[in-house]
Each structure stands twice: as structure tokens, then as C-alpha cells.
Amino acid sequence: MKWWHRLKKNPLARLGAIILIVFYLCAIFADFVAPYSAYETKIDGALLPPTSIYWQNQQGEFIGPHVYPNTQGPVEIETGKRQLRVDRDNPCPLRLFVSGTPYKLWGIIPGDRHLFGVIGECKIHILGTDEQARDQFSRLIFGSQISLSIGFVGIAIYFPIGLILGGISGYFGGWTDTLIMRVVEVLMTIPGIYLLVALAAILPPELSSAQRYLLIVVIISFISWAGLARVIRGQVLSIKERQFVQATQAMGANPLYIIWRHILPQTATYVIISATLAIPGFIVSESVLSLIGLGIQEPDPSWGNLLSSATNASILVLQPWLILPPALLIILTVLAFNLLGDGLRDALDPRSLQR
Numbered sequence: 001m002k003w004w005h006r007l008k009k010n011p012l013a014r015l016g017a018i019i020l021i022v023f024y025l026c027a028i029f030a031d032f033v034a035p036y037s038a039y040e041t042k043i044d045g046a047l048l049p050p051t052s053i054y055w056q057n058q059q060g061e062f063i064g065p066h067v068y069p070n071t072q073g074p075v076e077i078e079t080g081k082r083q084l085r086v087d088r089d090n091p092c093p094l095r096l097f098v099s100g101t102p103y104k105l106w107g108i109i110p111g112d113r114h115l116f117g118v119i120g121e122c123k124i125h126i127l128g129t130d131e132q133a134r135d136q137f138s139r140l141i142f143g144s145q146i147s148l149s150i151g152f153v154g155i156a157i158y159f160p161i162g163l164i165l166g167g168i169s170g171y172f173g174g175w176t177d178t179l180i181m182r183v184v185e186v187l188m189t190i191p192g193i194y195l196l197v198a199l200a201a202i203l204p205p206e207l208s209s210a211q212r213y214l215l216i217v218v219i220i221s222f223i224s225w226a227g228l229a230r231v232i233r234g235q236v237l238s239i240k241e242r243q244f245v246q247a248t249q250a251m252g253a254n255p256l257y258i259i260w261r262h263i264l265p266q267t268a269t270y271v272i273i274s275a276t277l278a279i280p281g282f283i284v285s286e287s288v289l290s291l292i293g294l295g296i297q298e299p300d301p302s303w304g305n306l307l308s309s310a311t312n313a314s315i316l317v318l319q320p321w322l323i324l325p326p327a328l329l330i331i332l333t334v335l336a337f338n339l340l341g342d343g344l345r346d347a348l349d350p351r352s353l354q355r
Contacts, residue, residue, distance in 0.1 A: 006347040013343020016336035023333060027144040031103035034138035035117045035124065038301050040101065042123060044071040045133040047082060047319050051124045058088055065094040069122045092122030128321040130309070132299075140325055143301035146209075148333065150217055150286045151279030158221035159228065159275060163267070166232025167259040171240055180229065187226035195223055197294060209300035216295055220285050228274065232267055239266045269348045276341035280334040287330055303330050 007013055026033045042048075051067050069090055073083030098117030104110050118124050127136040169180040203215060239245060240263060248258050283303075289295030290304025298305060306326040309315045315322055 003347040010343040012339045016339030019336040034141040036135045036138045038142040041133040048129040066091040092118040092120035139301040147303040151282040154282040158225040162225035162228030166229035170233035170236030184226040280337045
């Protein structure tokens with residue numbers, strides 16, 4: 001387990017792992033972490049700025065963290081900004097583990113407790129609200145379920161394809177190798193993002209977000225396995241010449257058994273590192289498609305379609321809280337996966353393990 005000790009000693013890899021653990025726990029327990037539903041709206045609450053948290057009342061007395069009821073007022077014609085009405089006569093205490101919107105975790109475990117919330121008629125919007133008066137923080141949390149899971153679903157589809165076809169190509173050689181590699185070369189010439197945009201644009205508009213989600217994953221996987229297959233083929237060409245493989249061949253073992261049981265496990269180091277570094281590509285692809293309106297559709301949230309507000313210049317200038325959080329989360333997730341992948345690559349390097 002030298003690689004595990006080397007990985008734990010890498011501060012950047014630890015940082016990436018901690019960020020990912022926090023993000024994925026929030027996605028798994030989204031109903032508990034998010035104070036409201038992703039679709040719940042607030043009357044007169046469109047485009048509210050992040051809720052201010054106070055510790056003292058109007059008389060200067062310390063009463064603990066609290067917020068005040070607030071709604072949007074009319075728009076100022078000169079500046080384009082909305083006036084904010086704040087009722088400072090009715091403070092609402094801010095507490096942890098507050099009862100709120102009932103839910104069923106994973107559709108099984110009922111509950112109504114949320115990580116944080118307010119007691120009373122107030123609502124807290126720590127990242128403000130969007131144009132439909134929906135809580136932005138809650139939509140970010142629920143949107144993470146799509147944006148963070150799409151990478152794992154994607155590699156679960158295309159990694160087996162790339163491993164098996166790459167292994168068969170490298171082991172058998174001949175016309176099998178030629179045929180598979182020609183298909184790989186054709187797929188690798190296809191510009192991925194343009195294919196995604198073209199295929200996503202012709203999808204029927206009546207498709208649900210779940211159906212679009214699956215189609216996006218399948219499309220990305222279809223154009224992603226070729227590069228993996230080519231690298232695995234090169235490794236298999238080297239591994240099949242080793243003595244333990246030749247001994248297994250001499251014993252009359254089935255070729256497919258040899259590939260699956262003896263050759264492909266020797267590529268595990270590359271596969272683990274490659275999978276870690278491939279997940280950010282799926283996240284970014286989904287975000288780009290949803291950003292331009294060809295991915296997950298409203299009202300269902302994903303980090304990509306939450307960024308679509310950036311196409312509105314007035315929101316970009318006057319309501320930056322709608323743009324910065326999803327952009328920052330995407331950047332942090334991609335960075336965390338890259339840090340973890342680099343750490344795994346260093347930890348699993350055979351030259352490092354021999355030290």
C-alpha cells in the first residue's frame with residue numbers, strides 16, 4: 001500500500017479529495033442540505049440579492065443570527081436596480097436542523113429536517129433568487145446531482161468499451177487490429193463538441209430532462225472510447241509478450257479469458273488515472289450543452305443551465321450572484337479532479353513505488 005501512503009502525503013491530492021467528498025455528500029443528501037425545493041417560488045421574490053444575516057436587533061442588542069422578511073420593490077428607472085423591501089420589525093432566528101419542506105431521501109427515508117433554516121415566516125436565500133423567485137442555493141445543490149453524476153455514468157459506459165476493444169485489438173492483431181484501429185481513427189477525427197451540439201440540437205423538444213441526460217451521456221461516451229482503446233492497445237501489445245501471458249497461452253486458456261483476467265488488470269494504473277481525469281470532461285460537456293440550451297432543460301436544474309443567465313447582460317451586471325456560484329463550482333470540481341488525478345499518477349508511478 002505504498003501508493004496509498006504516497007497519495008495521503010500529497011497535499012494537493014488531499015485538497016482535491018476533500019473538495020470532491022464535500023461536493024458529493026451535498027449531492028447525495030441534497031434534500032437535507034438544501035433549505036427549499038429546487039422548484040419552490042417566493043411571492044414578490046424574483047432576483048432577490050443574497051440574504052443579509054444580522055446578529056443584533058435595531059436597538060443594538062445581541063439576539064443571535066437572524067434575518068428579516070424581504071421582498072422586491074419596483075425597479076429604479078435610472079439605474080435598472082430593484083428596490084429591496086426589508087421588514088425589520090419581524091426578525092426570524094437562523095438555526096441548524098430546522099423543520100422545512102418534507103422530502104423522502106432516495107425516495108425511501110421520509111424527513112423534514114434541513115441542515116439550516118429560519119424559524120418564522122422569513123426565508124433565507126444565501127445566494128439570492130433567480131428570475132422565477134427560486135432559491136439559487138437550493139437549485140445549485142440539486143443541480144449538482146446531475147452535473148456530478150454524469151461523469152461516473154459516462155465512464156461506466158465508455159471505459160468497458162475502450163478496454164475490451166483495445167484489449168482485443170492489441171492481443172489478436174491482424175485484420176481485427178486493423179479494423180478496430182480504423183474505426184478508432186475515424187472517431188478521433190470527429191470534433192467532439194460540434195458533434196454534441198449537432199446531435200443535441202436535433203433531439204425532439206418533448207424529451208424530458210432525464211432522457212436528455214441519458215442521451216448526452218451516450219453521445220459523449222460514443223466519441224470518447226476511441227482514445228482509450230488506442231492507448232490500451234499499445235499497452236496490451238507490450239504485456240502479451242511477457243512470460244506469464246505466454247505461460248497461460250501454453251496451458252490452452254481461452255484468449256478472451258487471458259485478455260480479461262491477465263492482461264487488462266495490468267493496465268489498472270492507467271485506467272484509474274485516466275478515469276479520474278476523464279470525469280471533468282463529461283462535467284464540462286454537460287455544462288456547455290446546458291448553457292447553450294441543448295442539455296438539461298428548465299425547470300430542472302444543472303450547473304450548466306444555471307449558467308445560462310450569463311447570456312443576459314443585465315443579469316450579468318446587476319445580479320452576479322446568479323452567475324458566479326455555478327461557474328465557481330464547475331471550476332473547483334474540474335480542478336479537484338485534476339489534482340486528485342495528478343496525485344494518483346504520482347502515487348501509482350512504478351518508479352515511485354520502488355523507492
